[in-house]
Structure formats: C-alpha cells, structure tokens
Amino acid sequence: MQSFKDLIAQFSQQFEQQHFPEQPSQLYNAASHILGIGGKRIRPVLCLMGNELFDTLHPDAFQVGNAVELFHNFTLIHDDIMDKAPLRRGKPTVHTIYGDPAAILAGDVMLISVYERLNKVQPHYKQKIISVFNKAAIEVCEGQQLDMDFEALDPEKVQYDDYVHMIGLKTSVLLAASLQLGGIIGGASEGNQQHLYAFGKNIGIAFQIQDDYLDAFGDPDKFGKQQGGDILVNKKTFLLLKALELCNPVQRAELKRLMETSPSDKVEKVLELFRSCKVDEWAEKEKDRFQQLAFRRLDDIAVLSNRKTPLMELADYLLNRQQ
Amino acid sequence: MQSFKDLIAQFSQQFEQQHFPEQPSQLYNAASHILGIGGKRIRPVLCLMGNELFDTLHPDAFQVGNAVELFHNFTLIHDDIMDKAPLRRGKPTVHTIYGDPAAILAGDVMLISVYERLNKVQPHYKQKIISVFNKAAIEVCEGQQLDMDFEALDPEKVQYDDYVHMIGLKTSVLLAASLQLGGIIGGASEGNQQHLYAFGKNIGIAFQIQDDYLDAFGDPDKFGKQQGGDILVNKKTFLLLKALELCNPVQRAELKRLMETSPSDKVEKVLELFRSCKVDEWAEKEKDRFQQLAFRRLDDIAVLSNRKTPLMELADYLLNRQQ
Numbered sequence: 001m002q003s004f005k006d007l008i009a010q011f012s013q014q015f016e017q018q019h020f021p022e023q024p025s026q027l028y029n030a031a032s033h034i035l036g037i038g039g040k041r042i043r044p045v046l047c048l049m050g051n052e053l054f055d056t057l058h059p060d061a062f063q064v065g066n067a068v069e070l071f072h073n074f075t076l077i078h079d080d081i082m083d084k085a086p087l088r089r090g091k092p093t094v095h096t097i098y099g100d101p102a103a104i105l106a107g108d109v110m111l112i113s114v115y116e117r118l119n120k121v122q123p124h125y126k127q128k129i130i131s132v133f134n135k136a137a138i139e140v141c142e143g144q145q146l147d148m149d150f151e152a153l154d155p156e157k158v159q160y161d162d163y164v165h166m167i168g169l170k171t172s173v174l175l176a177a178s179l180q181l182g183g184i185i186g187g188a189s190e191g192n193q194q195h196l197y198a199f200g201k202n203i204g205i206a207f208q209i210q211d212d213y214l215d216a217f218g219d220p221d222k223f224g225k226q227q228g229g230d231i232l233v234n235k236k237t238f239l240l241l242k243a244l245e246l247c248n249p250v251q252r253a254e255l256k257r258l259m260e261t262s263p264s265d266k267v268e269k270v271l272e273l274f275r276s277c278k279v280d281e282w283a284e285k286e287k288d289r290f291q292q293l294a295f296r297r298l299d300d301i302a303v304l305s306n307r308k309t310p311l312m313e314l315a316d317y318l319l320n321r322q323q
Numbered sequence: 324m325q326s327f328k329d330l331i332a333q334f335s336q337q338f339e340q341q342h343f344p345e346q347p348s349q350l351y352n353a354a355s356h357i358l359g360i361g362g363k364r365i366r367p368v369l370c371l372m373g374n375e376l377f378d379t380l381h382p383d384a385f386q387v388g389n390a391v392e393l394f395h396n397f398t399l400i401h402d403d404i405m406d407k408a409p410l411r412r413g414k415p416t417v418h419t420i421y422g423d424p425a426a427i428l429a430g431d432v433m434l435i436s437v438y439e440r441l442n443k444v445q446p447h448y449k450q451k452i453i454s455v456f457n458k459a460a461i462e463v464c465e466g467q468q469l470d471m472d473f474e475a476l477d478p479e480k481v482q483y484d485d486y487v488h489m490i491g492l493k494t495s496v497l498l499a500a501s502l503q504l505g506g507i508i509g510g511a512s513e514g515n516q517q518h519l520y521a522f523g524k525n526i527g528i529a530f531q532i533q534d535d536y537l538d539a540f541g542d543p544d545k546f547g548k549q550q551g552g553d554i555l556v557n558k559k560t561f562l563l564l565k566a567l568e569l570c571n572p573v574q575r576a577e578l579k580r581l582m583e584t585s586p587s588d589k590v591e592k593v594l595e596l597f598r599s600c601k602v603d604e605w606a607e608k609e610k611d612r613f614q615q616l617a618f619r620r621l622d623d624i625a626v627l628s629n630r631k632t633p634l635m636e637l638a639d640y641l642l643n644r645q646q
Contacts, residue, residue: 027468082424101405109464115438119453130442141432145350
C-alpha cells in the first residue's frame with residue numbers, strides 16, 4: 001500500500017515520456033502540448049489506488065492509468081475549442097497555438113491512442129475494461145453536450161437535479177470509472193466495483209461543489225484563479241442555481257439585474273447576495289452530504305479498513321483544500 | 324460467396340438501425356444526420372469480402388464493418404469542420420446544421436462507439452483486430468494533417484511521392500485495413516492478410532487518381548459534380564502536381580497565372596494545358612499501374628481463384644466507373 005502522493009509521483013514519472021511520433025509535427029506537437037502543461041494526474045492515480053485496494057499493483061493499472069489520463073487530456077483539447085477558451089492552466093490552449101483543425105485532429109489521435117493502451121491489458125478482463133471505460137467516455141461527451149445546452153438556457157429554467165446529473169456526467173463518471181477500472185485489475189467483485197464507482201462519483205460531485213465555492217469565496221492568492229471568475233461570466237454553478245432557488249423575489253430581481261448589466265462591482269454585489277441567502281452555508285453542507293454518501297460506499301467495500309486509508313487521505317486532500 | 328452488390332444490400336439493411344440513444348438530442352441528432360445521408364458503404368463491404376475470401380461470413384465481420392463505417396463517418400464530420408465544407412453528398416454538413424461544438428462532440432461520441440463494436444468480437448483475435456484498426460485510424464488522422472500541411476504549400480513544393488504517401492494514408496489505409504480485418508475474421512494467415520492489405524491500398528490510390536481524373540475530364544452529368552471543381556479551388560490533385568512536373572516553363576507560367584488570377588475561363592484553359600502536357604494520358608496509365616500492383620497482390624493470395632471473383636468485380640466497379 002502506498003500513499004496517493006507516492007503513487008502520483010510514480011505515475012507522473014512513468015507518464016513523462018514521448019507519447020507520440022515526431023511527424024506530422026503540427027499534429028503531434030499539438031497533442032504533446034497539453035500533456036506538457038501539467039495536471040494533477042488524479043484519474044490515473046485513482047486507477048492505481050483502485051487496484052491496490054484489492055491486490056498488489058499490476059502493470060495493467062499503469063496502462064489503463066495512461067489511457068484515462070490521455071482521454072482526460074483529449075476532452076480538455078476539444079472542450080477548449082468548443083468553449084473558445086484562450087487559456088488552460090495559465091498557458092495558451094492547443095487551438096490558440098495550433099489552430100482549430102490541428103487541435104481537433106490532435107484530440108482525435110489522442111482518443112485513438114487511448115485504445116492502444118486499453119488493448120494491451122490482459123485478455124481475461126479486456127472486454128470488461130473497454131466496456132466500463134466506453135460507458136464513462138460516452139457519458140463525458142453527453143455531459144459536455146448537456147453543459148452546452150444548459151449554458152444556452154435562462155438559469156431559472158435549469159432544474160437543480162438536472163444540473164447535478166450533468167456535473168456527474170461531465171466531471172465525476174471518469175473519476176468513478178478510473179477507480180472501478182483499477183478495481184477490476186485488482187480482482188474486485190462486481191459488488192465491490194460498484195461501491196468503488198459510487199464512492200468516486202460522489203467524491204467528484206463534492207469536489208465540483210467545492211470548486212464552485214472556492215471560485216466565489218476562496219482566497220484568490222491560494223486558489224490561483226481570479227476571485228469570482230464564474231460570477232463575472234454568469235457561469236451556471238451550484239451556487240448560482242441554488243441562490244436563485246433560495247433567495248426572495250427582491251433578491252432574485254437584483255441578482256438577475258447584476259447578471260444582465262455586469263456593473264463594475266458585480267462580483268462584490270453577487271457575493272453579498274449569495275451570503276444573504278446563505279448559499280455559502282448551503283454549499284458547505286451539500287459538499288458534506290456528497291462526501292458522506294461517498295464514505296458510506298467506501299465503508300461497504302469488503303476489504304480491511306486499513307487498506308482504505310490512502311483513498312480516505314486522497315478524498316480529504318481533494319475536498320478540504322483551500323486552493 | 325456473394326457478389327459485392329448482394330453484400331452491400333445485406334450490410335446496408337443491417338446498418339439502417341438507430342445507432343444512438345435519443346438524448347442529448349443535439350448530440351445524437353448531429354451524429355445520426357451523417358449516417359442518414361447515404362454513402363456507398365464500401366469499407367464495411369470490403370470487411371465482409373475479406374472474411375468471405377477465406378471462410379463463411381461470421382457475425383464479427385458485421386460488427387467490424389459497422390465499426391469501420393462509423394469511423395469513416397466520424398472522419399467526414401471532423402474533416403468537414405476542418406475544411407469548412409458547407410455540403411456533403413449534396414446536403415448541409417453536420418456543423419452547418421448543428422454548429423461546430425455539437426459536430427466535434429458528435430464525431431467524438433461516434434469514435435468511441437466504434438470501439439463498442441470492436442469490443443464485441445471474439446476474444447482470440449480481439450487484440451489483433453483493435454491493433455490493425457488503430458494503426459489505420461491513426462494513419463488516417465496523419466493523412467488529414469499532411470493534406471492540410473500540403474494545402475498551405477506552393478504546389479511546386481509538394482513532391483509527387485509525398486503526395487502519394489499522403490493520399491495513401493488519407494484515403495487508402497482504411498480500405499486496406501477493412502479487407503485485412505475481414506481476413507483476420509476469416510482466419511487468413513499473416514502473409515495472406517498482408518497481400519489483402521496491399522491489394523486494398525493500391526486499389527485506393529488508383530481510385531483517387533480516377534476521382535481526380537473524373538473531376539477534370541469526366542462527364543459532369545454522369546459524375547454528379549461540377550466539372551473542374553478541383554481546378555476552380557486550386558486543389559492539389561494528382562493531375563495538377565503531375566502537370567506542373569510535365570509541362571514546359573511557358574506552360575508552367577501560364578498554369579500559375581491561371582491559378583492566381585482565376586479568370587472566368589479558368590477550367591477550360593487549365594484543361595487545355597492538362598491535355599497539351601498529356602497529363603490525362605499519364606493519369607490513365609498511373610491508375611492502371613496501381614490497379615496492376617493491386618491485382619498482382621490479389622493473385623498472390625493462396626485461395627482458389629474463383630473465390631477472388633467478387634473482389635475483382637468490386638475493383639472493376641470502383642475503377643471503371645464513369646460517375
């Protein structure tokens with residue numbers, strides 16, 4: 001059993017390789033760019049931890065870890081094109097540097113290379129591995145489409161449960177599947193795989209709530225992003241959707257006015273409204289609720305509880321960060 | 324043994340199903356759109372024929388046929404975005420109707436669904452099937468990138484051999500791999516697989532030369548496209564590249580002037596130049612050369628020659644069409 005920090009270091013070292021050939025350079029430089037700008041490598045490490053929860057690490061966990069990390073980076077390249085995002089992790093996005101065509105193609109070639117990795121695992125669980133991975137991969141695409149659909153809607157038209165469903169698809173199912181894939185490699189029973197998946201999915205949603213909370217209320221020096229970045233662009237977040245539900249008609253009118261007119265003190269005023277309708281307190285409770293749901297499913301996994309320590313430490317690291 | 328026309332009918336009937344769920348509708352309508360506008364379904368039929376060359380048809384050949392046809396349609400969606408193409412088979416392209424973001428995502432989800440199909444084949448050759456497919460899939464992306472790289476170059480800077488290499492990747496390797504994949508399902512030896520692959524690759528190049536020829540010299544009523552469409556947009560084709568090589572300095576200067584100034588009689592004048600430097604005759608010979616290369620490899624396949632009849636008929640249909 002290794003700590004998640006050791007596993008991150010181990011995976012990152014192994015992942016720092018040349019993933020692609022040199023030619024055509026425009027294509028492969030675009031693909032390599034996103035891999036070179038860092039990232040926490042959480043998904044592959046979840047895969048390693050899912051394996052280690054049940055058995056000693058198998059090389060297949062690194063193959064599948066590679067696959068999920070490449071898939072995640074593929075989604076970043078394509079999402080950034082769709083969102084016309086100029087920056088990613090403080091660096092120019094792939095399409096900004098290489099243009100949309102090479103960026104689309106770099107994502108495509110990266111997605112194909114995902115299956116090169118998955119094709120290397122042992123035959124006895126290959127079908128299951130590809131099937132679990134594909135289900136998550138398709139759901140991530142569906143989540144991105146729902147997110148774009150929601151962005152085009154009036155925020156009051158977006159139901160909270162639909163929003164949680166979308167966030168689950170867009171950000172949580174890949175975390176959940178990464179754990180399950182590791183579990184499969186470690187020989188977990190179907191029941192234990194499902195517990196592990198549900199643990200990951202709930203942690204993912206709790207993480208997103210916290211991310212929205214930190215964007216609004218976090219210390220910008222520690223969080224590393226501009227405070228209220230989501231508020232400035234009227235992004236539909238857990239906080240905004242819940243605030244529209246919790247606030248009274250006067251507050252709602254004021255919130256909508258701020259969103260429509262974007263005055264210079266918009267962030268400050270929206271945060272005031274968020275606080276006065278107590279959406280900050282709600283967010284902390286809602287995060288805790290999903291965290292508890294997650295831990296309950298971790299408890300249900302039939303292995304010695306000390307084997308679960310690294311996963312609990314990772315969850316704590318992800319959900320109690322100030323940055 | 325069935326004729327290629329029977330196999331096309333059989334595959335098309337089976338392929339006319341609902342491939343995707345209903346929601347999110349924007350995503351899946353975009354994906355379904357391209358499947359609904361037709362297509363010759365040549366690639367899946369090559370897969371069926373590769374199987375039948377060696378053994379009776381196995382259901383896996385339909386699964387893999389589905390996969391290659393979905394992959395081909397995925398490339399059409401993404402290529403049309405990259406090329407900003409307004410029309411495909413006379414209908415508005417996916418991105419024109421649904422916008423670039425949904426079109427990118429529809430291609431992505433289609434590419435993932437390719438592997439759902441491949442994941443269903445029998446375990447004993449699954450690794451080989453995915454590996455052969457992936458090699459071709461990556462090469463198709465590389466071919467598209469090289470094509471875009473070439474389009475940005477002065478046509479005199481593009482070497483003929485490099486152009487043939489690009490066309491091979493962009494249009495032939497998927498035909499070749501479709502045949503090989505069918506061969507694998509039919510139990511072909513590695514040697515026979517390679518002959519089948521080479522047959523498909525050379526047929527693909529011959530087909531592209533003919534396509535370029537018909538665009539310039541074909542009967543527009545039969546060909547179904549505007550005559551000289553490639554000439555009008557200065558597209559780098561077999562004919563243009565070879566004409567620049569074959570013509571004398573005076574002709575070359577005239578050809579470049581026509582390309583730069585695009586006068587109203589451009590197509591007529593370029594065709595005159597093509598004829599006077601005999602690039603039309605060269606194209607017919609070059610097509611025949613690749614066709615002969617292909618048939619030589621088909622001869623080398625160690626099965627009774629009457630089993631090869633359907634493939635020869637298909638090649639003849641593809642390479643001697645006037646439309």
